[in-house]
Amino acid sequence: MTGTGRETTRGAARERGSARWEARDGARRVTEGSPGGIVLEIAGLCVDYGDGPDAVHAVVDVDLAVHRGEVIGVAGESGSGKSTLAYAATRLLRPPGIITGGDAWFYPEAGEASSRLNLLDASAETLREIRWAELAIVFQSAMHALNPVLSVEVQLTDTLAAHRPEMSAAARRERAGELLEMVGINPDRLSSFPHELSGGMRQRVMIAMALALEPQVVIMDEPTTALDVVTQREILEQVIELRDRYGFSVIFITHDLSLLLELADTIAIMYAGRLVEVGPAKRLFRSPRHPYTLGLLSSFPPLHGEVRALSGIPGSPPDLRRVPSGCPFHPRCRFSLPRCGEERPQLVAVSADGERRVACLLHDGRQSPPAELGNPDAGSVPVAPMAAWGPDGPDRSLPPLDDTALSRPEEGVTPHA
Amino acid sequence: MSYLGRRVGFYLVTIWAAITINFLIPRLMPGNPVQLLIARLQGQGTLSTRAIHALSVAFGLETHQSLVAQYWHYWVQLFHGNLGLSVTYYPSTVVNVIATALPWTLALVGISTVIAFVIGTGIGILAAWRRGSWLEAALPISTFFTAIPYFWLGLVAVAVFGVVLGWFPLSGGLGQGMAVAFNGTFISSALYHAALPAVTIVVTSMAGWMIGMxxxxxxxxxxxxVLVAQAKGLSERRVMMTYAARNAILPSIASFALSLSFVVSGAILVEIVFSYPGIGYVLFQAVQNEDYPLMEAIFLIITLAVLVANFVADLAYVFLDPRTRQEA
Known part of the structure; x- marks a missing residue:
């Protein structure tokens, strides 16, 4: 009986696998509001630039889970570590960047822990197979992301050739044409070279390239920053449409929080290499919990609703070589408490459903947070009573992502240091 | 393609200018080859005035002709492939002298230049790809060899491998009394004689390509x-060659074309050191003997070679870099 049971599971897994490959015909749709299991889980990730005492801690102990079909937006100022996070998780970090701790778990079958795989430990060959087939990246500058001496066709088909050796040259060519059509470019542009395309077209080619192998996760590193607003809008709409059709997850990195509000399901705000607030996009927008999030939200005018004064954030991003003690944001924070300069806040859940997390001492329950940061949570669940936290500080009401990962001695890293 | 048309037009004008200057310069200089030849032949007895006149005609130096007439005559002779008589190798024609010497130079210096480029560029690619490996240590060593004057390295090579060890011949391009014939003995003897000069050229010119690449x-x-190519999960070889090296080599192409054009002039000092029967050695003889017709012809050939090599480089760019295909 057990034997057949296992057979069934394996068969189901195989079916799921083939469903993914058929999905390019539009067969698969993700049901709104119900993200699938986790596909990528970043746990306790730390990245330094340089070595020894002069090392710059660009990413410090970041935990982030990406669910199937979810658009997760990572926002922050320049140098906040958002791109470093994405490159480190895919092991594309260039020297002098060094991953000093943490894990990046990839779940080939979404949510099934048994088949998960640590990208940071994977062999070069495994990594090469997963790259692009499951984890594709759209880079910031479309101008420089395409090889200037190869035609669009070669650049689209060499990915297919590397990962699907069984495909014939004609089939690869046909698929390349389909991909261009998918992003609204005439397939006769296959023979074009990058310099013959406009900036918007190049970025579309990059997106088509990213989707060539139906990856589960697409990382977009400021994909529209170099484009004008009209093109930017078109491309974003296309990304969302494609996401709805194919159901991949997107990690969208940008400094433009207003973009994320329309685009993302979940938003993660980074500051000085740390996550300071994570939560569902709409709830984060209506009731920001971290003063930095509030600052970012006050830095651009709302398209709808009443006009309000733009305030921005005083000061400038911290020098990562000299991160302020305690909460790294405290010198710029208008709500800062005396102990903000001494205690380093941890990212903890601040809503009963655990979906909202913030790293701010204002929410540790010892005082009531300022009115601006205390808007009722737009989520259906009432805000958890903060006073439930013990004297030793908040316990992590979020289920720990991976206990073993956080306490592996060989990493030589103390998490939450 | 109008791009090519414009390039060809440019080269035709350049060739015309080069030939004209080549014609004018010796005529603007004091003295003439006939006087030299007279001085040279004087030792074998006095020359009659008729003989002197005959020589003047033979060298195209009848002074009563106007410069324009001489210029016209020069072009006619050029199109007939007649570049005059050599003073040094009198009574051989210049064309014959060059035809005998050029193949030696093309084979020795040409092949060495290509080998140096291929090896240097290859090591350059690998050294950059594997930063910090032992290949990076090869850079300063080869720079050291580049800093050594190559004729001096040639002398050392002759002294060590020719004189002391006796592994290689001291001079020449062929064994004693051998004739040019395409058979096994000829080829092996030619390779044997070319080994030392070739190694000297390769060792001294390789580092330049290596460091540049x-x-x-x-x-x-x-x-x-390149990062995208890595993210795409392409094989390491493809990332290295098709994405990185393919773009990195573009600036090297122009200098490679230029160095190929200088192959024709030969590595003069190497050919002198090894008494190699190539163009460089002939040019050296021509200079020593004030052999104007020969020098003129060699300079003409060098000029043409530079132009042809540049043209080939232009074509190579069109082929290698799609951005140059754009109509400006």
Missing amino acids: RNMMVTTLGEDY
Whole structure:
């Protein structure tokens, strides 16, 4: 009986696998509001630039889970570590960047822990197979992301050739044409070279390239920053449409929080290499919990609703070589408490459903947070009573992502240091 | 293609200018080859005035002709492939002298230049790809060899491998009394004689290619498209060659074309040191004997070679870099 049971599971897994490959015909749709299991889980990730005492801690102990079909937006100022996070998780970090701790778990079958795989430990060959087939990246500058001496066709088909050796040259060519059509470019542009395309077209080619192998996760590193607003809008709409059709997850990195509000399901705000607030996009927008999030939200005018004064954030991003003690944001924070300069806040859940997390001492329950940061949570669940936290500080009401990962001695890293 | 048309037009004008200057310069200089030849032949007895006149005609130096008439005559002779008589190798024609010497130079210097380029560029690619490996240590060593004057390295090579060890011949391009014939003995003897000069050229010129390519590679490896290629899960070889090296090599192409054009002039000092029967050695003889017709012809050939090589480089760019195909 057990034997057949296992057979069934394996068969189901195989079916799921083939469903993914058929999905390019539009067969698969993700049901709104119900993200699938986790596909990528970043746990306790730390990245330094340089070595020894002069090392710059660009990413410090970041935990982030990406669910199937979810658009997760990572926002922050320049140098906040958002791109470093994405490159480190895919092991594309260039020297002098060094991953000093943490894990990046990839779940080939979404949510099934048994088949998960640590990208940071994977062999070069495994990594090469997963790259692009499951984890594709759209880079910031479309101008420089395409090889200037190869035609669009070669650049689209060499990915297919590397990962699907069984495909014939004609089939690869046909698929390349389909991909261009998918992003609204005439397939006769296959023979074009990058310099013959406009900036918007190049970025579309990059997106088509990213989707060539139906990856589960697409990382977009400021994909529209170099484009004008009209093109930017078109491309974003296309990304969302494609996401709805194919159901991949997107990690969208940008400094433009207003973009994320329309685009993302979940938003993660980074500051000085740390996550300071994570939560569902709409709830984060209506009731920001971290003063930095509030600052970012006050830095651009709302398209709808009443006009309000733009305030921005005083000061400038911290020098990562000299991160302020305690909460790294405290010198710029208008709500800062005396102990903000001494205690380093941890990212903890601040809503009963655990979906909202913030790293701010204002929410540790010892005082009531300022009115601006205390808007009722737009989520259906009432805000958890903060006073439930013990004297030793908040316990992590979020289920720990991976206990073993956080306490592996060989990493030589103390998490939450 | 109008791009090619414009290039060809440019080269035709350049060739015309080069030939004209080549015609004018010796005529603007004091003295003439006939006087030299007279001085040379004087030792064998006095020359009659008729003989002197005959020589003047033979060298195209009848002074009563106007410059324009001489210029016209020069072009006619040029199109007939007649570049005059050599003073040094009198009574051989210049064309014959060059035809005998050129193949030796093309084979020795040409092949060595290509080998140096291929090896140097290859090591450059690998050294940049594997930063910090032992290949990077090869850079200063080869720079050291570049800093050594190559004729001096040639002398050392002759002294060590020719004189002391006796592994290689001291001079010449062929064994004693051998004739040019395409058979096994000829080829092996030619290779045997070419080995030392070839190694000297390769060792001294390789480092330049190596350093240039390595530096360009390091720059190119920082480009986003190389990162994209890695993110695409392409094989390491494809990322290295098709994405990085393919772009990094573009600046090297122009200098390679230029160095190929100088193959024709031969590595003069190497050919002198090894008494190699190539163009460089002939040019050296021509200069020593004030052999104007020969020098003129060699300079003409060098000029043409530079132009042809540049043209080939232009074509190569069109082929290798799609951005140059754009109509400006």
